[in-house]
Amino acid sequence: MNTVTRPRILVVGAGFAGVGCVRRLERKLTPDEADVTLVTPYAYQLYLPLLPQVASGVLTPQSIAVSLRRSKKYRTRIIPGGAIGVDLKSKVCVIRTITDDVVDERYDYIVLAPGSVTRTFDIPGLTEHAFGMKTLAEAAYIRDHVIAQLDLADASDDPAERAARLQFVVVGGGYAGTETAACLQRLTHAAVQRYPRLDPNLIKWHLIDIAPKLMPELGDKLGRSAQEILRRRGIDVSLGVSIDKAGAEEVTFTDGRVVPTHTLIWTAGVVASPLIATLGAETVRGRLAVTAEMALPGHDGVFALGDAAAVPDKAKSEENAICPPTAQHAMRQGTVVADNVIAALRNEPLLPYVHKDLGLVVDLGGKDAVSKPLGIELRGVLAQAVARGYHWSALRTNVAKTRVMTNWLLNAVAGDDFVRTGFQSRKAARLKDFEFTNEYLTPEQVRAQVEGK
Numbered sequence: 462m463n464t465v466t467r468p469r470i471l472v473v474g475a476g477f478a479g480v481g482c483v484r485r486l487e488r489k490l491t492p493d494e495a496d497v498t499l500v501t502p503y504a505y506q507l508y509l510p511l512l513p514q515v516a517s518g519v520l521t522p523q524s525i526a527v528s529l530r531r532s533k534k535y536r537t538r539i540i541p542g543g544a545i546g547v548d549l550k551s552k553v554c555v556i557r558t559i560t561d562d563v564v565d566e567r568y569d570y571i572v573l574a575p576g577s578v579t580r581t582f583d584i585p586g587l588t589e590h591a592f593g594m595k596t597l598a599e600a601a602y603i604r605d606h607v608i609a610q611l612d613l614a615d616a617s618d619d620p621a622e623r624a625a626r627l628q629f630v631v632v633g634g635g636y637a638g639t640e641t642a643a644c645l646q647r648l649t650h651a652a653v654q655r656y657p658r659l660d661p662n663l664i665k666w667h668l669i670d671i672a673p674k675l676m677p678e679l680g681d682k683l684g685r686s687a688q689e690i691l692r693r694r695g696i697d698v699s700l701g702v703s704i705d706k707a708g709a710e711e712v713t714f715t716d717g718r719v720v721p722t723h724t725l726i727w728t729a730g731v732v733a734s735p736l737i738a739t740l741g742a743e744t745v746r747g748r749l750a751v752t753a754e755m756a757l758p759g760h761d762g763v764f765a766l767g768d769a770a771a772v773p774d775k776a777k778s779e780e781n782a783i784c785p786p787t788a789q790h791a792m793r794q795g796t797v798v799a800d801n802v803i804a805a806l807r808n809e810p811l812l813p814y815v816h817k818d819l820g821l822v823v824d825l826g827g828k829d830a831v832s833k834p835l836g837i838e839l840r841g842v843l844a845q846a847v848a849r850g851y852h853w854s855a856l857r858t859n860v861a862k863t864r865v866m867t868n869w870l871l872n873a874v875a876g877d878d879f880v881r882t883g884f885q886s887r888k889a890a891r892l893k894d895f896e897f898t899n900e901y902l903t904p905e906q907v908r909a910q911v912e913g914k
């Protein structure tokens with residue numbers, strides 16, 4: 462078989478969008494029609510919406526890391542590494558492999574699905590002291606860190622140190638931040654029972670957001686219900702407030718409060734992967750500007766989707782509406798983009814992406830949840846059943862479904878465990894160390910690399 466003559470399809474990123482695309486290409490294309498290659502730093506697709514449950518120990522990390530090599534039918538060639546630049550002119554993607562080799566990968570069609578990274582601001586101390594909640598490593602690290610604070614507070618006789626170690630700050634009142642604060646507060650609340658020397662009243666969680674409402678997508682009534690649940694649990698919710706500066710042992714809020722703490726979790730939104738900026742193409746708030754068919758105008762064979770792309774939201778009546786960065790859209794866009802790559806390959810017309818949002822589910826841990834499926838407002842156990850049912854059915858493989866369900870049952874029967882593994886405990890844990898945001902090239906560096914300078 463002559464591999465050189467077959468068109469080369471390169472998919473960047475093995476998230477909801479990238480894996481959705483690859484699996485569809487494998488199903489719809491014959492092996493002789495095209496070579497499909499996937500660039501990904503990890504050997505799994507991460508089910509991000511359940512990350513707060515990994516941080517709180519309800520789920521094991523493996524249960525939400527869906528293997529990319531589960532079936533013999535998965536014939537895509539996988540390059541273990543990250544794309545650090547794309548040269549649209551010469552159709553080359555520059556990749557840094559996991560062994561730090563830099564290689565050029567040529568393509569005829571490229572699908573850009575590298576997702577997003579944590580959005581930060583120019584706040585003193587933020588990038589040095591805050592943890593994110595975007596990767597499996599961060600979730601595992603935060604879990605260990607939080608349990609370590611209880612251990613250290615327990616061992617200390619200094620009241621000031623105890624108080625600081627038992628205060629926790631989460632910034633970001635979207636679903637990621639709210640679920641993180643809610644799930645971790647449950648963990649510390651349950652764990653403290655095993656520390657007879659610690660006063661449970663010293664444990665204090667703060668959830669802050671500069672916006673006037675928590676999760677505005679939920680609407681006023683449901684948003685207030687979520688806030689009420691958090692308040693009842695003792696989480697201090699402050700709206701219209703952000704961070705002025707962050708240090709190793711305290712955080713200063715914009716309302717002047719200085720909170721002694723060793724734990725700042727930053728979940729104040731996401732921005733498109735820095736890979737997008739290496740293209741030097743038009744963006745909409747950092748996301749690559751693409752058509753409703755997810756194609757890059759003026760560049761044949763270039764597609765982008767998911768959190769990294771500004772895909773027009775054709776289901777909305779407003780002009781210029783773009784799809785929000787959610788898994789719900791990314792996974793569906795993956796299927797449509799694969800069909801469009803195949804259509805481009807076969808000289809057939811491309812199809813626009815249209816999907817009406819199904820709503821939002823927010824799991825606050827235990828029996829607490831709020832959900833708004835198809836506009837119906839739900840609270841409590843019913844909302845929890847819908848939230849878990851939705852996530853469970855969206856998991857890609859039966860093995861992942863079984864692992865998650867078993868973990869939920871085990872947690873319901875046996876309760877939480879509070880084991881600290883010591884995972885990376887002596888290493889710096891900055892956002893850029895987890896999300897590799899400073900690995901990317903500038904458009905000029907990409908050109909120089911491709912031209913062999």
Ligand SMILES: Cc1cc2nc3c(=O)[nH]c(=O)nc-3n(C[C@H](O)[C@H](O)[C@H](O)COP(=O)(O)OP(=O)(O)OC[C@H]3O[C@@H](n4cnc5c(N)ncnc54)[C@H](O)[C@@H]3O)c2cc1C
Nearest residue numbers: 474476477478509510543544576767768786787788789791
């Ligand atoms: C805590 C949390 C909770 C969430 N809850 C929900 C929810 O309840 N409902 C919902 O719809 N959405 C939720 N989301 C949002 C949702 O997870 C994202 O919108 C979705 O993951 C986007 O899919 P994607 O494929 O674009 O990106 P991702 O799923 O993030 O995948 C991107 C992939 O690309 C890889 N990658 C990154 N850079 C490169 C590179 N340079 N080269 C190669 N590969 C690269 C990454 O490792 C990753 O595997 C949540 C997000 C978080 C963080």
